[in-house]
Every structure is written in C-alpha cells, then in structure tokens.
Amino acid sequence: MLQKLVINKIINLLSKNFKLFKVLKYVEEPNELDHKVLELENKILKLEAYKSRIEEIEKRLELFKK
Numbered sequence: 720m721l722q723k724l725v726i727n728k729i730i731n732l733l734s735k736n737f738k739l740f741k742v743l744k745y746v747e748e749p750n751e752l753d754h755k756v757l758e759l760e761n762k763i764l765k766l767e768a769y770k771s772r773i774e775e776i777e778k779r780l781e782l783f784k785k
Contacts, residue, residue, distance in 0.1 A: 734740055
C-alpha cells in the first residue's frame with residue numbers, strides 16, 4: 720500500500736518535471752499538422768478526380784477531331 724503511494728507520487732513528480740502529459744497529448748491526439756495533412760490529402764483527391772475528368776474530355780475531343 721505504501722509502496723504504491725510512493726510510486727504514484729514519484730511518477731507524478733517526474734511527469735510534471737518532464738511534461739510527459741503534454742507530450743502524450745501531442746502524440747496521441749490529433750494536432751495542427753494532422754489536420755493540415757488531412758486537408759492536403761483531400762485536395763489531392765479532388766485534383767486527381769479533376770485530372771481523370773480532363774483526360775475523359777480530351778479523349779472525347781479527339782473523337783470529334785477525326
């Protein structure tokens with residue numbers, strides 16, 4: 720019982736000194752960069768969709784040229 724109490728106190732003191740809770744929060748929860756990456760991935764997906772549409776339109780135009 721006493722050992723558990725002492726160990727918990729030591730862990731709390733160490734975590735405060737090294738800001739472990741902030742580090743864990745930064746690592747485990749989505750942060751600013753995670754949001755930016757998701758945003759960029761969505762933009763890439765949209766651009767790829769536009770690219771396929773453009774290629775389709777170009778193929779149709781070539782059919783009309785013949």
